[in-house]
Amino acid sequence: MNKLRVDLDLLLESFTLEKEGVCKEYLDTLTGEVINIPMEVAEAVENYADEEELEEWQRILMEDAQAIYDDKDGRYLSIPTIQDEFSNKLITDFVNNFINEEQLKEKFLKILQGKNSVSAFRSKLYNYPNLSDLWHDFEERRLKDNIVQWLKAFDIEVI
Known part of the structure; x- marks a missing residue:
């Protein structure tokens, strides 16, 4: 297993x-x-475009972009975005494990059946500050666990 020093908080930002x-x-x-x-x-x-068409700050990134584009050995991993299915499962786990009041639990689970369920859940959650804090801790822990598993799939261990 390849041991690698990774900023998990920054990687978490990238995933989300x-x-x-x-x-x-x-x-x-x-x-x-x-x-x-x-x-x-x-x-x-x-597209082999002329660098001159880019702004100066963009031209600075051309070397990294070229290295990524030319990578044939798998040095650079494209960081995926967390999918709605994962987020919905996370919310369902949270609601089922941390909300005891049945009516409130049903309200939150019903949100998952509608459009934009993740943002709707977060909006509704802000009406419950205690649950909101608990959610953020739970979500961060689970997302970091997911990231560590993603890295393991590429034979990378975080140090």
Whole structure:
């Protein structure tokens, strides 16, 4: 198993960041660094575009983007976004394990049946500050466990 120093909090941010159409994020499996490549930079590398068309701050990222694009050895792992199914299961586990009042439990579980269930759950949860704090601790612990399992699938152990 490859031991790697990884900032789990930063990786957690990357897993939960809604990045569709904005950026791509990668984990460098040699350094443990999380690399954020804006879509404009990734597209410039993929399409062999002229760097001059990019802003200065974007040109700085071209070297990393090129290394990621050229990677054939699996050094850079694309960091996935947490899927709604995982979030819904997490919420269901939380509600079933931490809410004892049946009516309240039913309210929260019913939210999961509608559209935008995750954001609806979070909005409703803010009406219950004690549960909200408990949720954030629970969610962070479970997400970090999920990240550690994701890393293990690539034979990486966090040190």
